[in-house]
Amino acid sequence: MTLSVDIRHRLGAFSLEATFTSDGGVTALFGRSGSGKTSIIRIIAGLIRPDHGRVSLDDSVLADTGRQVFVPRHRRRFGYVFQEARLFPHLSVRQNLSYGRWFAPRNERSESFDGVVDLLGIAALLDRRPAKLSGGEKQRVAIGRALLSSPRLLLMDEPLAALDEARKAEILPYLERLRDETKIPIIYVSHSIAEVARLANRVVVMRDGKVEAIGPALDIFSQLSGPLAIDRREAGVLLEGRVEHMEDRHRLTVVALKAAKLFVPGQATSLGKTVRVHIPARDVMLATARPEGLSALNILEGEVRDISAAADGTVEVKVDCGGDIVLARITQFSAERLGLRVGLPVHAVIKTVALEQ
Numbered sequence: 001m002t003l004s005v006d007i008r009h010r011l012g013a014f015s016l017e018a019t020f021t022s023d024g025g026v027t028a029l030f031g032r033s034g035s036g037k038t039s040i041i042r043i044i045a046g047l048i049r050p051d052h053g054r055v056s057l058d059d060s061v062l063a064d065t066g067r068q069v070f071v072p073r074h075r076r077r078f079g080y081v082f083q084e085a086r087l088f089p090h091l092s093v094r095q096n097l098s099y100g101r102w103f104a105p106r107n108e109r110s111e112s113f114d115g116v117v118d119l120l121g122i123a124a125l126l127d128r129r130p131a132k133l134s135g136g137e138k139q140r141v142a143i144g145r146a147l148l149s150s151p152r153l154l155l156m157d158e159p160l161a162a163l164d165e166a167r168k169a170e171i172l173p174y175l176e177r178l179r180d181e182t183k184i185p186i187i188y189v190s191h192s193i194a195e196v197a198r199l200a201n202r203v204v205v206m207r208d209g210k211v212e213a214i215g216p217a218l219d220i221f222s223q224l225s226g227p228l229a230i231d232r233r234e235a236g237v238l239l240e241g242r243v244e245h246m247e248d249r250h251r252l253t254v255v256a257l258k259a260a261k262l263f264v265p266g267q268a269t270s271l272g273k274t275v276r277v278h279i280p281a282r283d284v285m286l287a288t289a290r291p292e293g294l295s296a297l298n299i300l301e302g303e304v305r306d307i308s309a310a311a312d313g314t315v316e317v318k319v320d321c322g323g324d325i326v327l328a329r330i331t332q333f334s335a336e337r338l339g340l341r342v343g344l345p346v347h348a349v350i351k352t353v354a355l356e357q
Ligand SMILES: Nc1ncnc2c1ncn2[C@@H]1O[C@H](COP(=O)(O)OP(=O)(O)OP(=O)(O)O)[C@@H](O)[C@H]1O
Pocket: 011, 012, 013, 014, 031, 032, 033, 034, 035, 036, 037, 038, 039, 040, 191
C-alpha cells in the first residue's frame, strides 16, 4: 500500500510544501513544534483541502487539485488516534470499540473484535467506562476503536505525548505489535526521537513546512549534522545489533554490534533478536588511552573518522568502532587538549545506551 503526498498549502503566514511517499509499516513525521506535521496529517485526513497538489493511496486519488478531486474525510476510511483518547464517556469500553466497527462496511471488516482486544491487551477492561481507565489504557482503547473501523490507513498524531514515561513504556510494545502484526500502514507524528527510533521504518523530517530529509530510521538518526541538528542536544546514533546474552542478576542485556559488544540496561527482549540501541552524542566521552576505574560499562575501541565544529563551541566526533559509527559531542577545548585528528585511535566511553527494541 503506497500513500503518496505531493502538496503545497498556505496557512496564514506559514507555507507548507511536502512531497513524500509511504510504503506501509510506520512512517514517522518528525520535527520540532510548528514544523507542519499536524497540518500534513490534516491534509491526508481530508480535514484540509490543499491549495495545490495531489494525495493518493495506491490507485485511489484522495485529492487532486488539477482534476478538482477531493474525497471528504468520512469517505477516506482512515483511522485516527490523537494525543487524547477522545472516548465516549457514557459508553463502556466494549461499546466504544463497537462504535469503531460500525464504520467499517460489513464486507470490508478485516480486523476481528477479539483479535484487536487481544492485540491491545484490553480484555479485562471491556465492561468499564473510560473514567475508570488510566491514560495508557484509554489510549489503547482509542487505538482499538480506530483499528476496528478496518481503516486503510492509520493516522496517529502524538498518541503518547500526553502520557508519562511509565505509561508510554506500557503502550510502545502494543504499537510495535500493531506495526508487525497488522498490514495497516501508519503515519505517526511525534517529536520524540526515542519513540520514532523505536517504531518507524521510515522517517520524514520536517522543518519550517518543508521536508528536510527522508529515509530509513537507522540512516536518519545516524547523521552527523543532519536532521538531528534540529536540536543538537538530541544528536546521537541508532545502531543495530543482536541480543547475545541476558544477565539476570544485574538486569543487563548484552548486544553484539558488528565488532563491539554493548551492555544495555533492561531485559525486555529475547535472545538472538535484532534490536536497535540509541546512544546520545552528549553521553559519549573520548579518551586517547583506555580509562580505568570508571562506572561506565561500555568503553569501545575505535578510530576518529570525522570531526565537525559547531557554532556553540562544541565539536561532533564520529568514531568508527569496528564498523559501527558512534557520535561523541565534546567541547572544542577537550578536542584540542586530546589532539584529536582523523585516524587517531581513541576509546569511546559511553555513559548511557538505551535499548529501542
Ligand atoms: N489555520 C491556520 N492558520 C494560520 N496558521 C496556521 C493554521 N494552522 C496552523 N498554522 C501554523 O502552521 C504552522 C505549522 O503548524 P502544525 O500544527 O502543522 O505544526 P506541528 O509540526 O504539528 O507542531 P506541533 O508539534 O506543535 O503540533 C504553525 O506555525 C502554525 O501556527
